Amino acid sequence: MKPRHKRLAIVGGVVAAVGAAAALVLNAFQSNLVFFYSPSQIAAHEAPTARTFRLGGMVVEGTVKRDGTRVNFVVTDTAQSIPVRYEGILPDLFKEGKGVVAQGQLQDGVFVAREVLAKHDENYMPPEAAEALKRAQKGNPKLAETLSAEPIRK
Amino acid sequence: MIPELGHFLLWLALGVSAVLGTLPLVGAGRNRADWMALARPSAAILFALVALAFVCLALAFVGNDFSVLYVATNSNRSLPTHYRFAAVWGGHEGSMLLWTLMLAVWTVAVARFSAHLPDKVMARILAVMGWLSFGFLLFMLMTSNPFDRLVPTPANGRDLNPLLQDPGMVIHPPMLYMGYVGLSVAFSFAVAALIGGNLDATWARWTRPWTTAAWIFLTIGIALGSGWAYYELGWGGWWFWDPVENASFMPWLVATALIHSLAVTEKRNSFKSWTVLLAILAFSLSLLGTFLVRSGVLSSVHAFATDPRRGLFILAFLVIVIGASLALYAWRAPKVGIGARFALLSRETLLLGNNVLLVVACGAVLLGTLYPLALDALGMGKISVGPPYFDTVFVPLLTPLIFLMGIGPLARWKEAELPDLASRLKWAAGAAVVATLLTIWLRGGIGSVGVVGLLMAFWIVGSIATDLFERLRPVGGVRTGLLHRARLIPRSIAGMQLAHLGVAVFILGVTLVKTGEIERDVRMQPGDTTTIGDLVFTFSGVREVAGPNYRAMQGTISVTDKGRPVVTLHPEKRHYPATQSTMTEAAIEAGLTRDLYVSLGEPVDGGAWIVRVYVKPFVDWIWGGCLVMALGGLLAASDRRYRVKVRRTAEATTSVASAA
Numbered sequence: 001m002k003p004r005h006k007r008l009a010i011v012g013g014v015v016a017a018v019g020a021a022a023a024l025v026l027n028a029f030q031s032n033l034v035f036f037y038s039p040s041q042i043a044a045h046e047a048p049t050a051r052t053f054r055l056g057g058m059v060v061e062g063t064v065k066r067d068g069t070r071v072n073f074v075v076t077d078t079a080q081s082i083p084v085r086y087e088g089i090l091p092d093l094f095k096e097g098k099g100v101v102a103q104g105q106l107q108d109g110v111f112v113a114r115e116v117l118a119k120h121d122e123n124y125m126p127p128e129a130a131e132a133l134k135r136a137q138k139g140n141p142k143l144a145e146t147l148s149a150e151p152i153r154k
Numbered sequence: 155m156i157p158e159l160g161h162f163l164l165w166l167a168l169g170v171s172a173v174l175g176t177l178p179l180v181g182a183g184r185n186r187a188d189w190m191a192l193a194r195p196s197a198a199i200l201f202a203l204v205a206l207a208f209v210c211l212a213l214a215f216v217g218n219d220f221s222v223l224y225v226a227t228n229s230n231r232s233l234p235t236h237y238r239f240a241a242v243w244g245g246h247e248g249s250m251l252l253w254t255l256m257l258a259v260w261t262v263a264v265a266r267f268s269a270h271l272p273d274k275v276m277a278r279i280l281a282v283m284g285w286l287s288f289g290f291l292l293f294m295l296m297t298s299n300p301f302d303r304l305v306p307t308p309a310n311g312r313d314l315n316p317l318l319q320d321p322g323m324v325i326h327p328p329m330l331y332m333g334y335v336g337l338s339v340a341f342s343f344a345v346a347a348l349i350g351g352n353l354d355a356t357w358a359r360w361t362r363p364w365t366t367a368a369w370i371f372l373t374i375g376i377a378l379g380s381g382w383a384y385y386e387l388g389w390g391g392w393w394f395w396d397p398v399e400n401a402s403f404m405p406w407l408v409a410t411a412l413i414h415s416l417a418v419t420e421k422r423n424s425f426k427s428w429t430v431l432l433a434i435l436a437f438s439l440s441l442l443g444t445f446l447v448r449s450g451v452l453s454s455v456h457a458f459a460t461d462p463r464r465g466l467f468i469l470a471f472l473v474i475v476i477g478a479s480l481a482l483y484a485w486r487a488p489k490v491g492i493g494a495r496f497a498l499l500s501r502e503t504l505l506l507g508n509n510v511l512l513v514v515a516c517g518a519v520l521l522g523t524l525y526p527l528a529l530d531a532l533g534m535g536k537i538s539v540g541p542p543y544f545d546t547v548f549v550p551l552l553t554p555l556i557f558l559m560g561i562g563p564l565a566r567w568k569e570a571e572l573p574d575l576a577s578r579l580k581w582a583a584g585a586a587v588v589a590t591l592l593t594i595w596l597r598g599g600i601g602s603v604g605v606v607g608l609l610m611a612f613w614i615v616g617s618i619a620t621d622l623f624e625r626l627r628p629v630g631g632v633r634t635g636l637l638h639r640a641r642l643i644p645r646s647i648a649g650m651q652l653a654h655l656g657v658a659v660f661i662l663g664v665t666l667v668k669t670g671e672i673e674r675d676v677r678m679q680p681g682d683t684t685t686i687g688d689l690v691f692t693f694s695g696v697r698e699v700a701g702p703n704y705r706a707m708q709g710t711i712s713v714t715d716k717g718r719p720v721v722t723l724h725p726e727k728r729h730y731p732a733t734q735s736t737m738t739e740a741a742i743e744a745g746l747t748r749d750l751y752v753s754l755g756e757p758v759d760g761g762a763w764i765v766r767v768y769v770k771p772f773v774d775w776i777w778g779g780c781l782v783m784a785l786g787g788l789l790a791a792s793d794r795r796y797r798v799k800v801r802r803t804a805e806a807t808t809s810v811a812s813a814a
Contacts (some may be wrong), residue, residue, distance in 0.1 A: 006498050021514040025547050032543035036536040066758050068677045089677045089755030089764050092736045
C-alpha cells in the first residue's frame with residue numbers, strides 16, 4: 001500500500017469508529033433521557049404511562065404510611081397531588097412537608113417510585129421540586145409545554 | 155490578627171504570581187537571562203506565601219476562631235480536632251485555597267525537579283503556571299475570601315457537614331486536587347512548547363513523568379471518593395454517574411489518553427499536535443469540573459457556592475484559559491508538525507485506537523453531564539440522564555479498548571505483523587476463555603455482559619503473562635539468570651503492565667459485584683433473622699450511644715456462616731444536633747471475596763427497624779484495581795531514563811557553567 005493510501009485507511013478507520021460510537025452514544029442517550037413532570041402535569045394526563053420519569057414536589061404532611069418495607073405518601077405541587085408508592089428505605093433527608101424527587105413509572109394513577117433521590121443538605125430544595133411548586137404557583141398555562149413540546153420519538 | 159495576616163499573604167501571593175506570569179515570559183522572548191532567572195525564586199516565594207496563608211486558616215480552625223465567617227460556617231467546638239483541620243477544605247473558600255496551594259506545590263516541584271530543562275522552556279512553563287495561580291488567587295480574593303470576618307462573633311460554629319466527618323474525606327479532596335491541578339503541569343508544558351514552537355521527543359520525555367504523577371493522584375482521588383460514597387452514603391453504591399463524579403472522571407479519561415499519546419510522541423516522535431491538544435483538553439476539563447462543582451449549577455454535597463458571581467468568574471476564567479490555549483494551538487500547531495509515519499498495523503495504530511475510544515468515552519460522559527444543564531440554563535425544562543445511559547454506552551465503548559489493551563503492548567512500533575501477533579497471543583485468548591468458563595462454573599450464570607467482563611479481564615491477564623513470559627524466556631542460548639532477565643525489564647514497561655493488571659482487577663470487581671450482589675431491605679424485629687445463602691443475619695435490637703458531637707442509635711447484627719459466627723456488626727443512625735441532620739453509618743465486614751454490608755433504614759412500629767442487608771462479592775477489588783493502577787503509574791514514572799537524563803544534563807550544565 002502506498003503511504004497515501006495507508007493514511008487514508010487510518011483516517012477512514014478512525015472516522016468510521018467515531019461515527020459508530022457516536023451513533024451508539026446518541027441512541028443510548030435518546031432512550032435513557034428521563035423527563036420531569038409536576039403533579040399538575042400528571043393530573044392533566046401529560047405524563048407518559050409506560051416510561052420512567054421524574055416527579056417533583058412536596059411530601060404532604062401526615063400522608064406517609066409505612067407497611068413493612070413498603071411506603072405510601074402523597075406528593076403535591078400545591079395545585080394537584082399524586083399518590084406515590086415506594087418499596088425500600090427512604091433517604092435520611094426525606095421528611096414530611098419537605099421537597100422530594102422520585103423516579104419511577106405511573107401505574108393506575110399511582111406513581112410507583114423505583115428511586116427516591118437522596119439529597120445531601122436539609123436546607124436544600126431539590127431543583128425539580130422547586131420547579132414544580134413554582135410552576136403551580138404561577139398557574140402557568142404553558143406549564144405543560146416545557147417538556148412535552150419535545151416528546152421523544154424513536 | 156492571624157486571619158488578616160492570611161488575607162494579606164494572599165494579596166502578596168497575587169503580586170508574586172503576576173511577576174511570575176509576566177517577566178520570565180517576556181524574558182524568554184527577548185533573551186533576557188536575568189528576567190528568566192526570576193522564575194524559580196518567584197515560584198518558591200509563591201509557594202511559601204500560599205502555604206503560610208493555608209496555615210493561617212488552619213490555625214483559625216484549630217483555635218475555634220468563629221469570628222472568621224468561613225470557620226463559623228464549617229466548624230464547631232465539639233468537632234474533633236482532626237476534623238477541624240480537615241474542615242479547612244470542607245467548604246468552598248477553603249477548597250479554593252487548597253486548590254491554589256496544590257498549584258503552588260506543583261509549580262515549585264517543577265522548578266525544583268526539572269532543573270535539566272533549558273532556561274527558556276523552564277521560564278515559559280513556570281510563567282504559564284504563574285498565570286494560572288494569578289487567576290485562582292484573584293478568584294479567591296474577589297469572590298471567596300476564606301478570611302472574611304463575621305460580626306458579631308458567634309459563640310459556636312454551624313459545624314462541618316456530617317457527611318464530610320469521615321477519614322476518607324480528610325484525604326479525598328487533597329488527592330483529587332493534586333490530580334486536577336497536576337494536569338496543569340502537562341498543560342503548561344504544552345503551552346510553553348507552543349509558544350517556543352519546539353516540540354520533540356525530548357519534550358515528551360520531560361512531560362511524561364509529570365503527567366503520570368498527576369494521573370496517579372487523580373486515580374487515587376477518584377477511588378477514594380468512590381469508596382467514601384460506598385460506606386458513607388449508606389446504600390452500598392460505589393459509582394452513581396453523578397455530575398460531580400463525572401467532572402473528575404472526564405479529566406481522568408483524557409489524562410489516560412494523554413499518557414498513551416505521550417508514549418508515541420516520545421518513542422516515535424509522532425502524534426505531536428494531538429498530544430498537545432490532549433494536554434490542553436485534560437486541564438480544560440479539570441477547570442470545567444471546578445466550574446461545574448463550585449459554581450452551584452450542580453446540586454450535591456460538593457456544591458457549596460451559590461453566589462452567582464463565583465460561577466461567572468470561573469466561567470470567564472475557563473473561557474480565557476481554554477480560548478487562549480486553543481487559539482495558540484490553532485496558530486502554532488502547524489509548526490509542531492505531525493511526525494513519523496507508521497504502518498496500518500503497528501503499536502502506533504493501536505494506541506491511536508486507544509486514544510479515539512478514550513476521547514469518545516469522555517465525549518459521551520460530557521454529553522450526559524452537560525446536556526441537562528444546558529437545557530435547564532436555556533429554560534427548556536428539566537431532564538436527567540441516569541446511570542442506564544452511561545452503563546449502556548460504556549460497555550460497548552470499553553470492550554474494544556480492553557481488547558486493544560491486550561494487543562498493544564505486544565505489537566511492535568512502526569510495523570507489526572498480524573500472523574505474528576495472532577500466534578503470540580493465541581494462548582492468552584485460550585486461557586481467557588477457559589478462565590471465564592471456569593468462573594461461570596464456580597459462580598453460576600452471570601449474563602452476557604458479565605461474560606464479556608470476565609473475558610476482557612482474563613484476556614488482559616493472559617496478555618500480560620505472555621509479555622512477561624517472552625521477556626523472561628532465555629534467548630539465543632545465552633544462559634543468564636532469571637533474576638537478571640527480570641531486572642532487564644525497564645520500569646516503564648513493568649509499570650505499564652502493572653497498571654493494566656489493575657484494570658483487569660477493576661473489571662473483575664465490577665463484573666462480579668454487578669452480577670453477584672444480593673441486596674435485601676427487610677423489616678426486622680429484635681431476634682429476627684435474614685438468610686442470604688449460607689449467611690444468617692440476626693438482629694438483636696438497637697441501643698442509644700453518644701459520640702463527640704452526635705447521638706446515635708446503634709444496631710447489633712450478628713452474622714453466621716453455616717452456623718459458624720463470622721462477625722458482629724454495629725450500624726448506626728447518627729443525629730447531629732448542630733446541623734439538625736441525620737446520617738446513616740453503615741457497618742461493613744470487608745473481605746477479599748465478599749463484603750457484608752448492613753445499615754439501618756428507619757424505625758417502624760414496636761422496636762422494629764427496616765434494615766439493609768447486602769452481600770457484595772469482590773467489591774473491594776474495584777478500589778484494589780485502582781490502587782494497582784496507581785502503583786503501576788508510580789513504577790512507570792520512576793523509570794531510570796527520566797532520572798538518568800536529569801543527572802547527565804545537570805552535570806553537563808554544571809560543567810558548562812564551570813567552564814564559563
